[in-house]
Amino acid sequence: MLDYKKISPMLIFIFGGSGDLNYRKLNPALFNLFMDKAMPDNFSIVGIARSEYPGNEYEKHLKEGIDNFSRRKDSHEEWKNFSKHITYLPMDVNNEKEYAKISKIAKDTETKFGVHPNIIFYMAVAPQLVPTIVKNLGTLEICHDTKCTRIVIEKPFGHDLESAKEMNKMLAKFFTEEQIFRIDHYLGKETVQNILALRFANALFEPIWNRNYIDHVQITASETVGVEGRGGYYENSGALRDMIQNHILQLLCMIGMEAPVSFDANEIRNKKVDVLNALRRISKDEVQNYAARGQYSGGWMQGEKVAGYREEKGVAPESNTETFAAVKFFIDNWRWQGVPFYVRTGKHLHEKTTVLTIQFKPAPAYAFPKEAAETWRPNRLTISIAPEMDICLRFQAKRPGQTMILSPVDMVFNYQDEYDGEEPEAYETLLYDVMEGDATLFMRADQVEAAWEVVMPIIDVWHARKPIDFPNYSPDSWGPEDAEALIARDGHNWINMAPKRKD
Ligand SMILES: NC(=O)C1=CN([C@@H]2O[C@H](COP(=O)(O)OP(=O)(O)OC[C@H]3O[C@@H](n4cnc5c(N)ncnc54)[C@H](OP(=O)(O)O)[C@@H]3O)[C@@H](O)[C@H]2O)C=CC1
Numbered sequence: 439m440l441d442y443k444k445i446s447p448m449l450i451f452i453f454g455g456s457g458d459l460n461y462r463k464l465n466p467a468l469f470n471l472f473m474d475k476a477m478p479d480n481f482s483i484v485g486i487a488r489s490e491y492p493g494n495e496y497e498k499h500l501k502e503g504i505d506n507f508s509r510r511k512d513s514h515e516e517w518k519n520f521s522k523h524i525t526y527l528p529m530d531v532n533n534e535k536e537y538a539k540i541s542k543i544a545k546d547t548e549t550k551f552g553v554h555p556n557i558i559f560y561m562a563v564a565p566q567l568v569p570t571i572v573k574n575l576g577t578l579e580i581c582h583d584t585k586c587t588r589i590v591i592e593k594p595f596g597h598d599l600e601s602a603k604e605m606n607k608m609l610a611k612f613f614t615e616e617q618i619f620r621i622d623h624y625l626g627k628e629t630v631q632n633i634l635a636l637r638f639a640n641a642l643f644e645p646i647w648n649r650n651y652i653d654h655v656q657i658t659a660s661e662t663v664g665v666e667g668r669g670g671y672y673e674n675s676g677a678l679r680d681m682i683q684n685h686i687l688q689l690l691c692m693i694g695m696e697a698p699v700s701f702d703a704n705e706i707r708n709k710k711v712d713v714l715n716a717l718r719r720i721s722k723d724e725v726q727n728y729a730a731r732g733q734y735s736g737g738w739m740q741g742e743k744v745a746g747y748r749e750e751k752g753v754a755p756e757s758n759t760e761t762f763a764a765v766k767f768f769i770d771n772w773r774w775q776g777v778p779f780y781v782r783t784g785k786h787l788h789e790k791t792t793v794l795t796i797q798f799k800p801a802p803a804y805a806f807p808k809e810a811a812e813t814w815r816p817n818r819l820t821i822s823i824a825p826e827m828d829i830c831l832r833f834q835a836k837r838p839g840q841t842m843i844l845s846p847v848d849m850v851f852n853y854q855d856e857y858d859g860e861e862p863e864a865y866e867t868l869l870y871d872v873m874e875g876d877a878t879l880f881m882r883a884d885q886v887e888a889a890w891e892v893v894m895p896i897i898d899v900w901h902a903r904k905p906i907d908f909p910n911y912s913p914d915s916w917g918p919e920d921a922e923a924l925i926a927r928d929g930h931n932w933i934n935m936a937p938k939r940k941d
């Protein structure tokens with residue numbers, strides 16, 4: 439059983455209550471929190487969308503999501519108890535008259551609980567609907583209570599720097615920054631949070647965590663899936679917007695940030711935004727030296743035939759949207775000057791993995807005979823975020839025998855071996871934090887804008903200069919040749935194998 443503090447009574451409105459995110463992630467996360475006794479004694483969840491669910495159809499729909507996607511499915515009794523807290527409000531969010539129903543539900547809930555609950559508005563809808571909902575909620579008296587009301591905004595947060603700024607301005611008209619929770623689900627992952635523990639709870643790493651000892655850093659977030667029916671969304675996004683602007687830059691911040699003086703939400707976010715502000719701005723003329731893009735063709739994926747991106751539903755037949763992106767970043771500050779951070783992400787790649795690799799510089803002098811060092815490799819710290827959850831430190835050891843032969847060996851911390859394998863899912867952690875009012879793992883307005891600012895030149899150049907070679911990588915590969923060239927130019931190569939299968 440995980441260790442949660444008891445929290446105040448809660449009323450949660452989920453806009454997009456009939457949608458995929460609620461079905462696959464939010465409702466299972468709330469159910470698991472309930473199983474872990476992390477939900478308050480008094481709570482209500484109200485799904486909002488236009489679809490009609492007569493009788494107990496809504497409950498049945500959500501139960502199906504639990505059966506398919508929850509990490510724990512085994513408790514019929516618990517589900518019965520949990521589902522008593524769920525209701526459904528059919529409503530078109532474009533109809534401003536309907537919002538009075540939300541105030542009425544809030545009043546009725548207060549009467550039922552005998553106390554004013556904290557209220558969460560979760561935006562699990564397409565980003566285009568968010569401004570309308572926010573403006574309408576902003577007129578309700580319940581939203582003026584800045585202590586008790588919170589709003590959760592899903593990604594993507596804006597389409598570019600300008601739209602993100604507009605969205606921030608619009609939110610600020612109706613909510614204070616403390617009420618706004620911009621979600622990035624990578625920050626809720628246990629292994630991502632553990633980067634802070636690794637770096638700042640151990641004195642061992644800090645002295646070598648800089649340009650004097652680190653040669654380069656790699657971040658890979660590769661997926662085996664394609665766009666999976668999300669072509670309509672993905673066409674307006676692409677790999678850079680979908681993964682690098684948010685998730686990957688957040689991972690980079692965790693590796694690159696200075697030590698916080700406390701775990702106060704703003705302190706952590708200040709330290710992260712410092713990294714984003716120090717990231718080298720790439721001029722448009724230099725984009726080709728810093729970034730590479732790709733799009734998958736049709737082909738074979740682990741024995742199954744898959745369509746090319748351009749054949750996917752909702753995708754234009756001549757689409758120029760990238761399904762793969764790789765970028766070389768530099769953090770121009772004292773700690774990191776000259777250390778490249780290579781990041782890449784893509785769909786239909788060879789392996790599903792999110793992994794960060796810190797490659798150290800070679801030992802300064804090598805006294806061993808040449809033959810001893812034939813299998814020599816530099817030290818490397820590998821932080822596997824998912825699906826493997828481990829941290830692995832590679833160092834040199836002497837092979838048993840009369841002669842001095844060296845080879846790399848691994849020192850591994852593995853979550854499953856160490857704990858009971860019951861780690862909460864990212865959305866459990868994040869929803870609990872919203873209920874608690876802890877914004878440490880959420881993005882502040884300036885962070886989102888700084889992250890957009892960094893990627894905008896690449897977006898602009900890629901938009902203006904159409905790729906001539908798309909599709910340019912096969913499914914089940916590691917992406918286009920341009921990505922290999924990007925890193926090879928610096929004398930490095932992408933690290934493709936999970937640490938236990940040594941290269
Ligand atoms: N699905 C996922 O895994 C992830 C999703 N996200 C983000 O979450 C958000 C939602 O995504 P997802 O759930 O996949 O999208 P869906 O298309 O599955 O859901 C959209 C929801 O919006 C509702 N909706 C649409 N129009 C209206 C309207 N006029 N009035 C009331 N409700 C409306 C739909 O219900 P109805 O049609 O019944 O009205 C539906 O419940 C997006 O911003 C997405 O980028 C982020 C990370 C992961």
Ligand SMILES: O=C1O[C@H](COP(=O)(O)O)[C@@H](O)[C@H](O)[C@H]1O
Pocket residue numbers: 593661680681792
């Ligand atoms: O936000 C997103 O993330 C998923 C990948 O998440 P993960 O937790 O499975 O690594 C990605 O598939 C999706 O395109 C993107 O919108």
